[in-house]
Amino acid sequence: MSNQVPRRLRLGMVGGGDGAFIGAVHRIAARLDDCYEVVAGALSGNPDRALASGAALRFEPSRSYTDYREMARLEAARPDGIDVVAIVTPNHLHAPVATAFLEAGIHVICDKPLAISLAEGEALARLARERNRVFALTHTYSGYPMVRHARELVAAGAIGDVRLVHVEYAQDWMAEADKQGAHFQANDWHNDPRRAGPTGCTSDIGTHAFHLAGFVSGIQPGELLAELHSFTPERVLDDHVQVMLRYPNGARGMLWSSQMATGCENALKLRVFGSKASIAFDQENPNELWLTPQGGTAQRLTRGRVGGAAASHATRVPAGHPEGYLEAFAQLYRDAAACIHAVQAGLPLPDAAKDLPTVIDGVAGMRFIDAVLASHAAGSRWTAL
Amino acid sequence: MSNQVPRRLRLGMVGGGDGAFIGAVHRIAARLDDCYEVVAGALSGNPDRALASGAALRFEPSRSYTDYREMARLEAARPDGIDVVAIVTPNHLHAPVATAFLEAGIHVICDKPLAISLAEGEALARLARERNRVFALTHTYSGYPMVRHARELVAAGAIGDVRLVHVEYAQDWMAEADKQGAHFQANDWHNDPRRAGPTGCTSDIGTHAFHLAGFVSGIQPGELLAELHSFTPERVLDDHVQVMLRYPNGARGMLWSSQMATGCENALKLRVFGSKASIAFDQENPNELWLTPQGGTAQRLTRGRVGGAAASHATRVPAGHPEGYLEAFAQLYRDAAACIHAVQAGLPLPDAAKDLPTVIDGVAGMRFIDAVLASHAAGSRWTAL
Amino acid sequence: MSNQVPRRLRLGMVGGGDGAFIGAVHRIAARLDDCYEVVAGALSGNPDRALASGAALRFEPSRSYTDYREMARLEAARPDGIDVVAIVTPNHLHAPVATAFLEAGIHVICDKPLAISLAEGEALARLARERNRVFALTHTYSGYPMVRHARELVAAGAIGDVRLVHVEYAQDWMAEADKQGAHFQANDWHNDPRRAGPTGCTSDIGTHAFHLAGFVSGIQPGELLAELHSFTPERVLDDHVQVMLRYPNGARGMLWSSQMATGCENALKLRVFGSKASIAFDQENPNELWLTPQGGTAQRLTRGRVGGAAASHATRVPAGHPEGYLEAFAQLYRDAAACIHAVQAGLPLPDAAKDLPTVIDGVAGMRFIDAVLASHAAGSRWTAL
């Protein structure tokens, strides 16, 4: 049989121990399409917790590490060492961990934001290119079939020239008070510039909104104007950011992102208005995409019915059987696997690479953060990206 | 029977002849609650058209005027002269027409924007106060029961301290091409600064968005930052405006308005996020209002079910029997009638006055336009209102 | 000017005094398009209340009657007597009142159900035909532009052969307890067979559902099977009815109607599935109609955008400016006015007649009620209509 099934890639994980939401999400995503087995990890710096967390994932005890550098070194040396590492640490560790594994020749799947400075991000991009390693960045929402379909529609000219881009990402969890009455996570790493980087909400979810807007619209703003804000005195970093955008083709846009938007769960919404039609996507209803021609009737395009190569590639079950966040996440893992297999075989990157966010997108996100900071510092002046 | 029914007020109209959409809307609104009879008008400057338009409305021939000044003078002199005039002309005539009727002692119901300059607007406000005449401004959307309920909820503290205000008003009709291939109404008065005033989209619908945001949130921005734009070369005035807002209490906001938003009909949407809950209203679904407490379950409040004095006052039919735009418009007429009867009787303004937009709101709208123009001219600098 | 505006028709009203919801609705509907003036009424059998109710409507005292027979006689004798009477009484009076006015040569606009027996209804149909008088029946929901558009689409073959008809009309107001703890209106005329007729919910709202299904689908069931039910012991008549339908062309259908459907306001919903497409209408969102082709993308058709002669005829304001229940009601009044003017002028009925529900629809509704009763009595046996 010529169409041989590829082996499961061996996946290691740094961060994501006991109870961390995002670590579990990565592992489900890795398993979902049966392209990976999770075999090793530096899940905690505490030896007992590292061992226990590893045991819960059925690692061999020797593959539960407490130090990511040691993990990179030892796994690279094993004949059955990991092919790829998933990095699910606080932001400040993204760059050093990714560097260690790239230098050990190991592919990387990393949470966003890419790093805590543009310089770090650019160094990672150089390193990944030099070592010819896959570096996937988990801009999860680009894994949704209807987001990919939107991107394909726009690229094919279905909405004409892009004129307006409106994107927002609103959550409310930072508005919650904890048991001591302080606002939730005011004291956790999201509020510590040494670990989160120079922005809060902006890097945490603003970068997702920024990526999604570019991913679908196919255009990048040339200038932005921004204001950061924090609604609670105990918060050092921004919990709200609002931005206006200008694009080289004359398009205009707005982006806002907040973790104080009372009553919002995970409200990432994108609208792109072109000269011929507009599209709208709401992450909380990811199985549909709205397409409305100028002056005409709104159409509700649905995953599984819509056809199109990009959406079909990212679809597992038929129309009317909803897919969700985990499937979108799994899509990034599946596409990354296709890329890693190609690199391992010395082949050019496959089609699956074209929609997979990488270190390049991560660098663009860092530039966005830098421009937001600069504009805000200058009293919301228009600032080139 | 003590609870005597008040007589119908006699209403005149300036503008709004043959086929003009907004004239017909005013007349339906005036009739709906049986508070008015339309008896006179200066519907056109052309004598034949004025007479024909008046005949179609069953005016006595002598009450079809071609000149609004003459109409003001003659109607004021009649024992059965009009109580109130509705002004539905292009923008540049609002101030002179209103002035003529106020000076003749006649109450005014005027389309927005109030005028084409802040000075004009302020003069009207002074004149209306001096003459003690009712001056209603048709910010129609404030007539919806659920908008009034939202205002009442916010005022009662139901959402806590206001933190974020997001308002948008998107239409697509200017993106249509006319038969000659030019963009629709590029050549009509909306694109002529002498008749429309110094802004296009901003005064036409941006002022509605601005009014709605203040009407519901109960707060007014202290500063704004804006960018105007026109997407077609033949258009002199803006067809798109985007604005960021800062409020004295620390709240932040965004406002945008466009007549080039492909696929949008009349998409006026408001969201206000407070420290305890958020509310959302969509003009195209005006019988509902969403209220979502922090961290909790979204509630779909409906007209007729929600109770509350303000909503009940503005409601005609029970829950599940949708009311719409004409009823909202009629509400302004009904509230104006209550105010006019009070003034005529020498009584203080009734409760109905508290939600009725007036010349004061019109002046605020003119200040908004001025601040947008100033900020835009300064490269989107923060500008005090 | 040849295109002369027709005079306002003089409208009388029987029933609908002080505080009755439906009387006020009729009067707003009559006023909205300026085709009528309400000048006379038998609003109450009590002389004082009749006079007071009439005064509140600005009737001349002599035109406030306490007896509908006297009103018919005296109005018919006046040179300025009413052209048409609106009947908004309890059901048992529909037939005698309509008979009195038809016999006096006066046109009729009557609430549904037409009568309390099929025989009564058929007699009315004969009388209206013999006297050549307009007899409009207020199946209000057929006045919505998108309902008329749906009818036009189906008639034009846009959905292919009709296969499935699903209609439901659910309310919850009978599930409310009154101040004495009894269920609301258990004691009012809706629960009294002498005044309501032999069914409760079935005639009150089930007939609306039945009419809407036939109006849009263009087909009538040949057989039905039904079960009536009452959920509270103190209720004599049904508060719930469920029905299965068979159509001569092989189509199948279901109809249910309930006034005990907890949480429902006025939830009248229709879906028609054809061989090529399906349509769906929800009375609580009347400005839209869904059209979904087989295997394809759902389209949200909107009033004002959709075009089409039937919808345009019934539309007052542009897309995005919601119309509602009162406008639908006014549409029946406007269409009835066009018919009455034609009859008065000795002309054939105008186009406006084709979508106006009449006494013929009322007879069909009475047949529906009879078939439901017969099927239920026979243990839900299939019963020919």
Place this chain on the structure above:
Amino acid sequence: MSNQVPRRLRLGMVGGGDGAFIGAVHRIAARLDDCYEVVAGALSGNPDRALASGAALRFEPSRSYTDYREMARLEAARPDGIDVVAIVTPNHLHAPVATAFLEAGIHVICDKPLAISLAEGEALARLARERNRVFALTHTYSGYPMVRHARELVAAGAIGDVRLVHVEYAQDWMAEADKQGAHFQANDWHNDPRRAGPTGCTSDIGTHAFHLAGFVSGIQPGELLAELHSFTPERVLDDHVQVMLRYPNGARGMLWSSQMATGCENALKLRVFGSKASIAFDQENPNELWLTPQGGTAQRLTRGRVGGAAASHATRVPAGHPEGYLEAFAQLYRDAAACIHAVQAGLPLPDAAKDLPTVIDGVAGMRFIDAVLASHAAGSRWTAL
């Protein structure tokens, strides 16, 4: 660490080879929560296809069987033999395959309908009980967190006494024509009574609707009345079924199911109206559940926000991160795993058992099918279940 992670259960599969949708779904569901490894299968009766399909799933060649009886025997004999078999064959094989594996002491996860006759189903129920083996039936939709929450709400009395149950399951795929112009799958096993059983749509999706209604409402009808229908002459079995229901407590209900409902994808919808509130669930929007109190405001309950033991147990990611069909399916697998571990350890069934559909639900579904057939044959007579 006392809280040891249980080993992955070894899963075999009968049916579901190359390209079969439902086989792939079962395998994703099994992998998602890392409770299973798929190690063996009788995926095809054709030796080459069986081997190739097994290789694609990375089975050892010796564990790709062509005969399910041999598979049951040999796997039972292996020390590392499968713990549980997933049966994804056409309906007529469910009972013989399940019997073979139960007799070999192997647990069963089986597609619905349970069998092609009630007798077969009852025999399976007896056998599973005698052998003390877990027998999960994949009524997938009961795995949704919001469905389980609905069940919990109803059981806790949140909606009061159940009065009305409305459930529908509408698809349109049978309305599609294939390349030869025949209706899709008219020739496949779904239309062959020897393989599908005595009903088509009724057993294929009607049983899902029936199960969901009982699962959530907590009550079972005592009688039903039904009509089967086929809209295309080439179809032997029903593609449409409509049913009325009577419950012992006086509640009423309607159920319909169609595979000819033009434009419907996988439209399974449930509404339950109680004396205090109603709930509504739509499978195509599974992250929300609507709860509307009598006379009050509709609440949109969301997965992740709603709390509640049942929903939390079935939830993987936070509110606003949509879960879908595969997660619901995985939930059945996860709950089945917990039950199998308990049986293997000689422990009583865990809490996870209480929401897991089993052979008992399968027998109830067979009784439903039998009653539908009997009622239909008797001209839609009321028939006891």
